Amino acid sequence: MSQTLRVAILGAGTVGTEVIRLLHEQGADLTERTGAELKIVGIAVRDADAPRDPIIDPALITDDPASLVGRADLVVELMGGIDPARELVLDAINAGASVVTANKALLAAHGPQLYEAAAARGVDIYYEAAAAGAVPVVRGVRESLAGDRINRIIGIVNGTTNYILDEMTHGGIGFEEALAQAQQLGFAEADPTADVDGHDAAAKIAILSSMAFHTRINIDDVPVEGIRAISAADVATAAESGHVIKLLAIAERRVDDQGREGIALRVYPALLSTDHPLATVRGAFNGVLIEAQAAGELMFYGQGAGGAPTASAVLGDVVSAARNRVSGGRGPQETSYAQLPVLDPGLVATQYQLRLLVADQPGVLAKVAGTFGEHGVSIQTVRQSQLPPTEGPAEIVLITHRAPEAALAATTEALAGLSSVQGLLAVTRVEDH
Amino acid sequence: MSQTLRVAILGAGTVGTEVIRLLHEQGADLTERTGAELKIVGIAVRDADAPRDPIIDPALITDDPASLVGRADLVVELMGGIDPARELVLDAINAGASVVTANKALLAAHGPQLYEAAAARGVDIYYEAAAAGAVPVVRGVRESLAGDRINRIIGIVNGTTNYILDEMTHGGIGFEEALAQAQQLGFAEADPTADVDGHDAAAKIAILSSMAFHTRINIDDVPVEGIRAISAADVATAAESGHVIKLLAIAERRVDDQGREGIALRVYPALLSTDHPLATVRGAFNGVLIEAQAAGELMFYGQGAGGAPTASAVLGDVVSAARNRVSGGRGPQETSYAQLPVLDPGLVATQYQLRLLVADQPGVLAKVAGTFGEHGVSIQTVRQSQLPPTEGPAEIVLITHRAPEAALAATTEALAGLSSVQGLLAVTRVEDH
Numbered sequence: 001m002s003q004t005l006r007v008a009i010l011g012a013g014t015v016g017t018e019v020i021r022l023l024h025e026q027g028a029d030l031t032e033r034t035g036a037e038l039k040i041v042g043i044a045v046r047d048a049d050a051p052r053d054p055i056i057d058p059a060l061i062t063d064d065p066a067s068l069v070g071r072a073d074l075v076v077e078l079m080g081g082i083d084p085a086r087e088l089v090l091d092a093i094n095a096g097a098s099v100v101t102a103n104k105a106l107l108a109a110h111g112p113q114l115y116e117a118a119a120a121r122g123v124d125i126y127y128e129a130a131a132a133g134a135v136p137v138v139r140g141v142r143e144s145l146a147g148d149r150i151n152r153i154i155g156i157v158n159g160t161t162n163y164i165l166d167e168m169t170h171g172g173i174g175f176e177e178a179l180a181q182a183q184q185l186g187f188a189e190a191d192p193t194a195d196v197d198g199h200d201a202a203a204k205i206a207i208l209s210s211m212a213f214h215t216r217i218n219i220d221d222v223p224v225e226g227i228r229a230i231s232a233a234d235v236a237t238a239a240e241s242g243h244v245i246k247l248l249a250i251a252e253r254r255v256d257d258q259g260r261e262g263i264a265l266r267v268y269p270a271l272l273s274t275d276h277p278l279a280t281v282r283g284a285f286n287g288v289l290i291e292a293q294a295a296g297e298l299m300f301y302g303q304g305a306g307g308a309p310t311a312s313a314v315l316g317d318v319v320s321a322a323r324n325r326v327s328g329g330r331g332p333q334e335t336s337y338a339q340l341p342v343l344d345p346g347l348v349a350t351q352y353q354l355r356l357l358v359a360d361q362p363g364v365l366a367k368v369a370g371t372f373g374e375h376g377v378s379i380q381t382v383r384q385s386q387l388p389p390t391e392g393p394a395e396i397v398l399i400t401h402r403a404p405e406a407a408l409a410a411t412t413e414a415l416a417g418l419s420s421v422q423g424l425l426a427v428t429r430v431e432d433h
Numbered sequence: 434m435s436q437t438l439r440v441a442i443l444g445a446g447t448v449g450t451e452v453i454r455l456l457h458e459q460g461a462d463l464t465e466r467t468g469a470e471l472k473i474v475g476i477a478v479r480d481a482d483a484p485r486d487p488i489i490d491p492a493l494i495t496d497d498p499a500s501l502v503g504r505a506d507l508v509v510e511l512m513g514g515i516d517p518a519r520e521l522v523l524d525a526i527n528a529g530a531s532v533v534t535a536n537k538a539l540l541a542a543h544g545p546q547l548y549e550a551a552a553a554r555g556v557d558i559y560y561e562a563a564a565a566g567a568v569p570v571v572r573g574v575r576e577s578l579a580g581d582r583i584n585r586i587i588g589i590v591n592g593t594t595n596y597i598l599d600e601m602t603h604g605g606i607g608f609e610e611a612l613a614q615a616q617q618l619g620f621a622e623a624d625p626t627a628d629v630d631g632h633d634a635a636a637k638i639a640i641l642s643s644m645a646f647h648t649r650i651n652i653d654d655v656p657v658e659g660i661r662a663i664s665a666a667d668v669a670t671a672a673e674s675g676h677v678i679k680l681l682a683i684a685e686r687r688v689d690d691q692g693r694e695g696i697a698l699r700v701y702p703a704l705l706s707t708d709h710p711l712a713t714v715r716g717a718f719n720g721v722l723i724e725a726q727a728a729g730e731l732m733f734y735g736q737g738a739g740g741a742p743t744a745s746a747v748l749g750d751v752v753s754a755a756r757n758r759v760s761g762g763r764g765p766q767e768t769s770y771a772q773l774p775v776l777d778p779g780l781v782a783t784q785y786q787l788r789l790l791v792a793d794q795p796g797v798l799a800k801v802a803g804t805f806g807e808h809g810v811s812i813q814t815v816r817q818s819q820l821p822p823t824e825g826p827a828e829i830v831l832i833t834h835r836a837p838e839a840a841l842a843a844t845t846e847a848l849a850g851l852s853s854v855q856g857l858l859a860v861t862r863v864e865d866h
Contacts, residue, residue: 145745295745320579
């Protein structure tokens with residue numbers, strides 16, 4: 001129990017401060033659990049003179065992270081962003097330190113370089129907090145399901161957009177109003193692009209699917225659609241048919257038309273039936289559903305962001321890395337032996353909901369239905385919207401059976417050419433269970 | 434990649450057969466993931482001549498498990514029961530093998546002896562499948578939350594009783610009928626005692642709480658109440674007020690009246706509001722909700738039993754143990770440094786629902802309410818049951834605020850003495866969120 005592990009913290013923002021607090025408050029417990037004293041040897045920050053939480057010892061503050069990483073056994077990287085985080089993590093690894101990072105942008109763009117460096121140097125790199133905050137889905141995929149075959153991951157991995165969509169659903173407000181509210185409450189940043197346009201979710205599904213399918217998947221492999229176009233009317237129409245709209249990150253094994261197995265990836269808003277397990281993920285929470293061959297369906301649910309929850313995930317990794325240091329072992333290493341191809345997302349057939357404004361005259365429905373049929377898209381349900389009409393023509397809502405993206409695109413193009421169709425208000429995907 | 438690890442399988446029932454199948458089907462993947470070939474060197478069974486799945490090589494079958502454990506690097510114990518499993522696991526550990534077990538009865542009764550033996554010999558003992566089947570809650574508690582402070586675990590950890598209660602709720606049938614149906618479908622055993630009387634759930638919460646609170650908790654420390662007394666009317670009455678009845682296993686930090694922190698444990702059926710995260714756990718699934726200081730609320734959900742799901746959890750452990758063998762490290766070791774006292778369950782105040790048959794005459798409600806007040810139990814709601822009356826007198830349903838068990842017992846005793854109270858039909862706890 002006399003061993004001491006030197007811990008360097010890079011970044012003392014919201015998460016970093018909570019990590020430092022947990023290291024203090026749980027110090028004696030962490031020593032019992034790891035067999036080593038975890039001693040903070042330095043805290044690197046951008047501005048050494050900025051005011052800080054009193055839990056942070058000013059004597060440990062430095063604005064020179066490069067000098068710090070060489071004198072630590074464990075480096076906890078919480079700076080975010082690519083530069084200088086990438087160089088610092090590589091320097092830490094090359095100096096023989098194990099790394100814990102919460103940096104999804106870094107991993108989704110440069111993970112392989114870091115994993116290879118860690119493997120070559122024989123040190124650990126852990127990153128539970130990079131995928132869904134406190135939700136322990138990285139360990140679930142890398143360890144719990146390591147003897148199984150994962151077929152599909154479908155997750156709500158961005159709390160900001162889930163909060164916005166939830167407020168639109170339960171508060172009856174529009175996107176802009178919900179976004180402003182999220183910003184006011186600290187659930188959304190001043191520049192909400194990374195969240196509302198789906199890039200944050202894309203980084204997370206890239207990280208999760210790389211592990212799950214033993215294939216290197218980059219954030220650029222993930223086609224992304226955000227939630228800016230979702231209107232209050234879309235949400236209300238979804239509710240009429242027993243659905244909620246959620247921003248989903250999906251990765252799954254599929255076979256393409258040449259019979260080749262690959263991974264289909266996407267981030268987009270979609271309708272989920274209210275009895276879908278992910279439909280119950282409320283507010284800023286995250287939920288990830290994994291389908292594996294032997295385990296069947298597993299769901300992980302919890303807080304996907306915030307200082308303390310993210311710090312909990314970081315500390316869990318710190319304990320794992322410390323235990324390995326003490327026992328002389330290694331954590332699970334990245335494996336990318338499968339290298340499955342990333343499939344064209346257009347291959348994946350999904351259901352669609354379409355909201356159409358049509359002339360209120362006989363024969364229109366037959367014409368519309370005929371157009372779907374001509375393009376090989378079959379209709380599951382059609383109904384007149386129960387929303388109060390805001391314009392003259394009638395609004396009809398159609399839900400299709402599964403159809404390829406190309407067939408749906410051809411259908412909507414043909415619908416636009418019909419004189420009786422006065423507007424295509426929205427097209428939203430539907431994910432069944 | 435040339436290393437070979439010798440794997441001995443003890444028990445080739447439903448789970449054992451699926452473990453063997455996964456070891457075959459995923460053989461190449463498992464080698465990539467662990468860095469070693471996992472080679473089955475023997476499969477110990479009770480009756481070597483019984484018919485078996487063709488995946489099992491008859492040449493590997495032996496009815497002499499004792500001879501097998503000495504010549505393996507990894508021993509997978511799937512026999513169940515205490516004897517001879519305990520001796521075999523100890524022999525395996527003493528021979529230097531790492532152990533993976535799914536044996537909840539063994540761990541809940543004799544865990545400490547096995548953990549100490551493994552620590553002394555420097556080998557791993559993993560047991561993900563012993564707590565909630567495929568639901569990765571053991572790894573969640575031992576590793577993901579290892580840097581946090583767990584305050585409460587509340588779980589549906591027995592699929593048989595959840596199936597029965599779910600059928601009673603959604604099928605409107607009684608306990609006996611639902612049990613018979615569960616037996617017919619293979620969700621309940623011919624002798625359902627361990628499940629319906631709560632002993633299985635008690636073993637699982639003993640295992641989970643030992644890890645979560647770093648305290649050795651034995652199955653005998655867990656007060657248990659099963660679901661045999663739950664009637665169709667109880668379930669229907671619960672539904673009237675927006676509740677479902679679930680068999681819950683609960684372990685939480687509490688402070689007793691001397692200000693001493695300890696662990697309060699219990700297994701009992703209770704009403705949960707339909708918007709409680711665990712209320713959505715349907716059929717034979719399991720769900721475990723964990724409240725931790727920094728992480729907040731986490732939920733794990735999945736299949737709690739069955740050959741393939743349990744085998745998935747076992748294989749995840751096999752991969753972890755194999756990775757440690759390859760890297761020369763160790764998995765997380767059991768820690769019981771906290772040794773918190775187990776508190777008297779009577780200390781924990783909960784809400785109660787009471788169904789009373791009362792004379793249909795003026796002033797009765799005042800008398801009943803007065804009796805609660807005299808014993809310090811306050812009433813949250815009272816209503817007349819909407820169930821069709823089966824007997825002459827009126828049925829009223831009361832939900833109390835939180836009250837200590839002793840106060841509730843004194844209240845029900847006093848109610849029994851009132852001439853206007855003709856029967857106490859049921860008392861069921863209510864767990865809020």
